Amino acid sequence: MAGKTLYDKLWDSHLVKQRDDGSALLYIDRHLLHEVTSPQAFEGLRLAGREPWRIDANLATADHNVPTTINERAGGIAAISDNVARIQVQTLDDNCEAFGITEYKMNDAGQGIVHVIGPEQGATLPGMTVVCGDSHTATHGALGALAHGIGTSEVEHVLASQCLVAKKMKNMLVRVDGQLGLGVTAKDVVLAVIARLGTAGGTGYAIEFGGDVFRNMSMEGRMTVCNMAIEAGARVGMVGVDDITLDYVKGRKFAPKGELWERAVANWQTLHSDDNAVFDAVIEFRGEDIQPQVSWGTSPEMVLPVSGVVPDPEQMDDPVKREGTARALSYMGLQAGQALTDIKVDRVFIGSCTNSRIEDLRAAAEVAKGRKVAANVKQVLIVPGSQAVKAQAEAEQLDQIFIDAGMEWREPGCSMCLAMNADKLGAGEHCASTSNRNFEGRQGNGGRTHLVGPAMAAAAAVAGHFVDVRELMSNETA
């Protein structure tokens, strides 16, 4: 008999009921909430006169909308200058208070981007089902959890019933064997995977990331990879549990302790795909083939190694692809054949649920150390993913490195990843961004986003244009 994949195991263990029509009721262990996709769900509960099913399954925080300047943050919610944003952040506080849901408020020590604080606080754990009204919920799959984004109606559904009506996805294995070269990071790996799979290649699948490269990757790196599964169309990204997972989880605030820890570990050690598990699709890469990546277009699949040149739509056979590329080049203000390293950068954003963890900030600081932001770069925002990441970075004096280089050290939040607050691009501005989406207007109306890893973003900041970060690294060792 064929073995089970990790996804199969997590699905089976959470299956409350399989219905005749092909849908199923899946039990949800952890429900994460934030201010943008929850207010209508709470309102729905109230209108229907329903109560949350299990309060202690929910954890909320304010992240999408919150300002990131110390001055605006210091005054609390009342000081948020954007009226509409202030009401939304206040509404989350009010709803959590009314229903008794644990919340890390805007300036609490546990606050941060919802996908950073979950693992960091031990609030998301291996073997859990985790949902949140946010497509980057796949991040938590790095722990060996079944995690994915849901819509607001489903937020209400989970609040009311602790279940999700779900249909089982197909299994895909993305296997990267071998080793990554110096200066090649988790972000480069996932961008290379998306380039091959395409932005819809993972639609209908749960992706498991396997092979040497992920086995040797830190938890922060695994989170970066799983985070972007959705950019390949897959709602779920996951990595099997190993010692790296257990070492990461141990001792975290909400992680089990003592005898419960031992019991949990015994359970978690089964959370990997069986050797004879069958996947519906398998995509293989060699780590050695992956180079630092830069996106050039308006979809995460429009990405190339930094040594590449902007593609020529005239060379494309598929008319939809040709037109999409031509439109992307026009929006991005780029010419076919232009070297990616010739693209000048106006702003740099280092942050987001993809790349705002301590390891990301260390990588950026290593490049920034002793260097200055190039004269043509208007602004470099460094936005830690959580208060805990911020405190850790400050303990390591990374903040001083950034400030000395001419960069801005900000308060935790989603910030310029989706530009709901004041952190945004002006029309026509090019941004080296460690975030996850380069859609038209994503970082500001008319803004031009280029997705990169943290070290590549810092390198672009000091060079004033995209540059292979390995060139800066070899200067140091020379």
Next chain:
Amino acid sequence: MKSFKQHTGLVAPIDRANVDTDMIIPKQFLKSIKRSGFGPNLFDELRYLDEGFPDQDNSQRPLNMDFSLNQPRFKGASILLARENFGCGSSREHAPWALDDYGFRVVIASSFADIFYNNCFKNGLLPIVLSKDIVDSLFLAVDANEGYELLIDLEQQRIDLPDGTSLSFEIDAFYKQCLLEGLDEIGLTLQDKESISAFEQQWRKDSPWLFDVL
């Protein structure tokens, strides 16, 4: 929830692949704590020549007349014809809310992103997947014929074209039933509350570390 049985309406095209939910409804409008009122900002960055912001009088804004929905021939359209991977990106349910608020009841595309597809059914909006070839032919037909209307029959899973021919489409039994009857999905799930409680009780015994920690 709003039910959907049969609908006849004008078709409007949005001729590009990978239309993401940021494009359907940009982030600045997600600050609203309501479910309604997103229609005037549907496709905001494609539709208007200036930058939009919440609580603005949209009737005074300069329109991008190259954008299909602004063309007189597509006024009052309720069926959106789109290309592959429609609704990719962010999970924001504001996207189907905006489509619904504008007046769309159906979106036809050669494929949809998973989360968006799922969100449509919660809002009485019917997403229909047709083959790439058929979608191509519909784009040509819409372009060539002003006032191009379709009749969509969910019960029969059939689309009637103006030339008298019909197309069939696939849809999951569960989704179909929910839309036809306008079912309250939460109410339906809570009919199984004893199964949920029984599962939960056992799960608490098996995995006590998942409970009572927050």
